[in-house]
């Protein structure tokens with residue numbers, strides 16, 4: 461088994477708000493991130509796939525294909541968007557880094573034919589990142605998506 | 607759905623690698639420049655990785671305010687701008703970054719209640735890093 465990681469970047473804005481909380485609870489739990497006008501980040505996304513090395517090509521996965529899928533499924537939807545308002549998953553889910561990693565997993569996993577998705581890592585800043593390995597993943601709990 | 611969250615912190619501290627169990631020559635042979643009697647310092651980067659279910663209400667593994675607050679009061683306050691050799695945990699242990707990893711792991715795993723500690727990783731310089739995940 462060989463692991464291959466492809467990195468990309470996107471910039472997007474978001475804010476954190478739970479409509480079931482009172483304004484005070486929202487403020488207490490989410491702090492500055494609760495500002496409804498949003499704020500932005502330069503996100504870095506690392507997608508790691510795993511698989512056997514194809515004896516003919518010497519590849520785990522066709523990098524061109526992986527790059528295209530990441531572009532189509534993630535960058536086209538997320539880059540230079542206000543996540544809360546423009547990305548279907550985040551009309552109902554709070555666009556935390558955790559939920560971004562899960563949403564990206566959900567978008568990519570069914571689209572990778574040859575290789576298997578191993579890890580989605582999302583950096584919100586260089587000092588904060590989330591890894592999602594598909595543990596306890598239930599697509600039905602996570603509506604939206606393409 | 608379970609996710610892993612990693613946060614990076616920095617602190618600066620000095621240390622001298624010297625073992626009372628070794629002779630002066632053995633100390634020099636083992637630790638080289640790191641055995642110089644007055645010590646030297648590093649800018650340490652500490653990565654704390656915690657895991658847990660993503661809370662339905664908040665979308666979070668744990669609130670960063672809780673993690674940052676804990677690390678500030680229990681780790682950074684303790685180690686930043688200190689001489690590691692003078693701290694209680696290094697009275698008998700050599701303050702290598704291996705032992706520092708274990709010391710920080712023990713503090714977080716005992717004291718932090720908001721998520722499960724997966725691992726502690728420390729970069730001593732840009733060239734060296736160390737990880738501890740507890741005893742398997």
Ligand SMILES: [Zn+2]
Nearest residue numbers: 474493499501
């Ligand atoms: Zn933010």
